Amino acid sequence: MRDAFAAARNIAGALRAVAHDARSGRLEAGVGKSVEKIQMICVAFLESIRECVNEAFQRVASAEQLTKRVETAKRALRTLGVPMDVYEEKARKERQCVADAEEASIRSAAAYPEDLSLVVERLRREEERFEFHRSIYSDAHRVVGTLGKYSEENFSYGSTPFSSFLSAWRCPQVAEILNALPRNENNRAAVFGSSSGWLVYYLAYGFRFHSLGWEILPSLVDAAKSVATWRPELPRITFTAGDMLDAPLDETFALVALTSQCWDKDLTKAVHLKLSASLRPHALVLDYSSQLSDNHPQSFKCVAFKNVPVSWHPQQKLYWMQRMK
Ligand SMILES: C[S@@+](CC[C@H](N)C(=O)[O-])C[C@H]1O[C@@H](n2cnc3c(N)ncnc32)[C@H](O)[C@@H]1O
Numbered sequence: 001m002r003d004a005f006a007a008a009r010n011i012a013g014a015l016r017a018v019a020h021d022a023r024s025g026r027l028e029a030g031v032g033k034s035v036e037k038i039q040m041i042c043v044a045f046l047e048s049i050r051e052c053v054n055e056a057f058q059r060v061a062s063a064e065q066l067t068k069r070v071e072t073a074k075r076a077l078r079t080l081g082v083p084m085d086v087y088e089e090k091a092r093k094e095r096q097c098v099a100d101a102e103e104a105s106i107r108s109a110a111a112y113p114e115d116l117s118l119v120v121e122r123l124r125r126e127e128e129r130f131e132f133h134r135s136i137y138s139d140a141h142r143v144v145g146t147l148g149k150y151s152e153e154n155f156s157y158g159s160t161p162f163s164s165f166l167s168a169w170r171c172p173q174v175a176e177i178l179n180a181l182p183r184n185e186n187n188r189a190a191v192f193g194s195s196s197g198w199l200v201y202y203l204a205y206g207f208r209f210h211s212l213g214w215e216i217l218p219s220l221v222d223a224a225k226s227v228a229t230w231r232p233e234l235p236r237i238t239f240t241a242g243d244m245l246d247a248p249l250d251e252t253f254a255l256v257a258l259t260s261q262c263w264d265k266d267l268t269k270a271v272h273l274k275l276s277a278s279l280r281p282h283a284l285v286l287d288y289s290s291q292l293s294d295n296h297p298q299s300f301k302c303v304a305f306k307n308v309p310v311s312w313h314p315q316q317k318l319y320w321m322q323r324m325k
Pocket residue numbers: 154155156157158159160192193194195196198199214215216217220242243244245259260261262263267310
């Protein structure tokens with residue numbers, strides 16, 4: 001299954017790149033006439049491959065069936081004149097470029113480069129594993145069934161490279177505030193929806209914040225804990241398996257990172273109310289959407305944003321918002 005899953009992940013990256021090029025009019029001249037059709041076909045194949053992967057998670061589909069689905073997608077697009085080999089290679093190269101940029105930025109900017117580099121390498125290895133994604137799938141399925149208030153999409157997996165996080169961190173409107181904050185227990189950082197720990201490690205090993213992550217899926221929390229280097233001189237890191245709506249947010253939090261891009265609307269609203277009620281004046285919030293300041297203009301203002309590549313999009317906006325008095 002490992003190879004079939006790796007091929008499915010790679011073709012998904014290629015299909016997203018084809019759809020993106022079709023949308024932005026950058027597809028090769030020869031296929032220009034059918035770009036809309038190509039875009040629709042990419043979306044349909046992405047969905048069909050995703051379904052087959054989910055069936056494989058449930059042991060309903062086999063590796064052969066997944067491989068067949070991937071091959072069908074490639075053949076159909078090749079018939080329409082899309083150079084799929086070029087796009088697959090492009091998807092592979094882009095991942096390599098991101099990995100190189102990430103490693104370079106860790107070396108040049110992280111407070112604890114050895115530790116962060118090791119953690120990132122371990123997390124990247126985790127996210128290639130079929131079993132890792134199967135555990136996320138079954139955890140999410142269980143949480144959806146037992147709590148009855150969340151959708152499956154609320155638990156989508158994605159990751160943000162350190163290089164992207166760093167370029168948001170360097171926004172001039174916030175860099176000075178962030179750098180001036182003393183690193184101690186009265187200026188902690190929290191990540192809501194901390195997944196396998198990426199942003200928590202960036203904040204701690206990258207920028208020396210005592211950091212806490214809340215994540216509702218236990219397998220992701222286990223993965224996050226398993227990659228730590230836990231040296232005594234490192235900033236304190238805590239991972240809690242639970243609903244972030246139950247997280248105690250007090251005046252010791254100077255910074256909260258939200259990962260709201262896939263959250264259900266009601267959850268996002270509830271998190272915003274929680275932040276409005278509890279965050280201290282001048283505290284910063286980082287999110288993949290500006291809804292917090294859009295919907296609570298009396299409490300939060302948007303102070304900066306940056307377009308950065310993430311695993312699900314080549315140009316995702318990261319917003320900085322600040323709590324007003
Ligand atoms: C898109 S992922 C975060 C990935 C992150 N954007 C990154 O790039 O590293 C959003 C996370 O929020 C988690 N989540 C959703 N609802 C939650 C809740 N009520 N409490 C805690 N975590 C939750 C999901 O399980 C998922 O891991």
